[in-house]
Amino acid sequence: MAGIPVIAPSDLASFDPADTVVVVMADFGLYGEAIVQAVAAQGPFPVITPLEFDTLPDLLPLVTAPTSQAWPADGSGAGEAAGWRDVPAAFGRVLAEVVRPRTADAPLPAVPGHACLLIGSLSPGGAERQIAYLGAGLRRRGWRVTVLSFYPPMAGAENYVRLLEAAGAELLVLPSARAIWGTLTRADWQRWTPALRLGCPLASFMQHAVVAVQSVLEERKADVLFTYLDANNLVGGMAGLLAGTPRIVMSGRNLNPTHFPGMVDFCSDGAALPQLFRRMLNCPGVTMTNNSRAGAQSYASWLGVEEAAIPVVANAVDVATLKSVDRKAGERWRRHLGLGPDQPVVVGAMRLAPEKAPLRFLEVIRRLRDRLPDVHAILLGDGPLRAAVEDARDALGLDGTVTLMGARADVYELMLAGNLLLQTSTVEGMPNVVLEAQSLGRAVVATAAGGTVECLTAPLRPYVQAGQPDRLVDGLVSACTELLSDRRRAAALGAEAAALIARDFSIERMTEATLAVAGLA
Known part of the structure; x- marks a missing residue:
């Protein structure tokens, strides 16, 4: 990069820390701590990333004086941060300066055209599942689809990868920091300066993310960008505006970020995030959706907009896959686990995290055993708890x-x-597992968290519980007792629910609703 030598950490011993700067091109979030330790073992060398504006332009001349003029001297780099004391105002100013004008009456993109879908990575999560369903649904409608991610697919996401590849979607891992910044030229810097200016309040890895997404959107000439989850919404919104993507649909997949500590750390001023989103939403062709009314209400309150400004597009269920599951598999698992054919069995499937309340699940089972001594529970999932x-x-x-x-x-x-x-969740968006259990013909007992009630079919809504913690647990125990004591009724309710889920929560319906929100149906 601009003449900076590439060396191994062990070679630093031949350099003087007084006039040497280490620029880390690797993913600092994943490898930064190990790299810093390795460098420190060689001496007190300053370590920075390529996007640390307050430091980089001043330090680069120490390393490569002959080529340092490749870096801007007009304040678009280091000087930019000084003007961001009022983050929302500065963001609005830079947005107006660097984003090409957009008009509400601009012609619609070709339909079907090219859709890019942005997610952090394909991993075994609910948002990832839904973006895979959207990609498959768009392909069935003749759209060209590129799924963008910052990391390769993770273990456990094989089904999503197979679904997308079978549908003919392109899976693209975005360019790394090394790929973009490792061969930087004056022309490159001029090209990416608007993105770096607009992304100034973001963590450095997210500034790179804006550049990476913008580069692909421009190269692929995307007609519409769909983004899922808040960090991707922020990055994708900025990148889409900079690339001139005609339609940008950001999607919150739960309640607003204030319900999840640490989720706003990617911005230098977390309190300013609602205003950043609102300024992007004021741009023609940009929309934000949510997958539940509860989530839409939460985001609308956080953003300071009318609830109607956040359209609801409910999650989908892969009905065909669920119908293909071997119905005898349940019997085989019962035998494998030593459970009788008529023994009452409760299943929980959740991430073992505070918002899913797995300890509440255990307490419900403990009290339920007092009423039904032979009850057994199967708890699926992993996590920090x-x-x-x-x-x-x-x-x-x-x-x-x-x-x-x-x-x-x-x-x-x-x-x-x-x-x-x-x-047993305390916080939910629209829980996929509740939809899928119904699609499999199973009754559901649930808390009223978030959009849970919205994804329960009418026959099962009487079994939703709310209230203070102890009263809530008692309500869940009573609902489970009622259904497990009359398993014929539970099976009938499950069968009715399966038919309704197939009608109201299909991939086709979700895809159509998503395109309608973008004005592309």
Whole structure:
């Protein structure tokens, strides 16, 4: 980059820390700590990333004086940060300066055209599942689809990859910092300066992300960009505006970020985030959706806009895949786990994290066992509370009553081993597992968190519980008792729910609704 030598950390011993700067091109979030330790072992060298504006232009002449003029001297780099004390005002000013004009009456893109879908990575999560469904649905409608991610697909996301590849979608890992900044020229710097200016309030890795997404949108000449989850919404919104993408649809997949501590750390002023989003939403062709009314209300309040400004596009279920699950699999799992054919079985499928309340799940099972001594529970999932869940299960004397199965690919087969799904969340968007359990013909008992009620079919809504924690647990226990004591009724309710889910929550319906929001139906 501008003549900076590429060397191994061990070679630093031959350099003087007084006139040497280490510029890290690798992913600093993933490898930064290890790199800093390796460098520190060689001496007190300053370590920076390529996007640290307050430092880089001043330090580069120490390393490469002959070519330092390739870096801007007009304040678009280091000087930019000084004008961002009032982040919303500065963002609005830069937005007006660097984004090409957009008009509300601009002609629509060709339909079907080229859609880019942005997600952090394809991983075994709910938002990732839905973006895979959207990609497949768009392909069925004749759209060219490119799914953009910052990292390769993760373990557990194989089904999503297969679905997208079978549909003919392109899966593209965005250019790394090394790929973009490792061969920087004056022309490159001029090209990316607007993105770096607009992304000034973001963490450095997200400034790079804006550049990476913009580069692909321009290269692919995307007609519409769909982004899922807030960090991607922020990056994608900026990149899409800079690239001149005609339609940009950002999507919140839960309640607003204030419900998730640490989720706003990617901005230098977390309190300014609503205003940044609102300024982008004021641009023609830019929309934000949510997957539940509860989520839309939450975002509207946070953003300071009318609820109607956040359209709701409900999650979808892959009905064909769920219909293909072997119905005998549940019986086989019962035999494998030593459970009788008529034994009452409750299934939980969740990330073992605070918002999913897995400890509440255990408490419900403990009280339920007092009423139905032969009840058994299967808990699927993993997460940061795994150890706490294991300890609590043993402390409550549930080691013979609750089977912890961890994260698995055969969740649907294990759901069929149960009589009902128990969901105990405190915070939810539109829980995929609740939709899928119904599609498999299983009754659901759930809390009223977020958009849970919205994705339950009418026959099962009486089994949704709300209230203070202890009263809530009692309500969940009573609902489970009622359904497990009359399993014929539970099966009938599940069968009715499956038909309604197939009608109202298909991939085709979700795709159509998403295109309608973008004005492209």
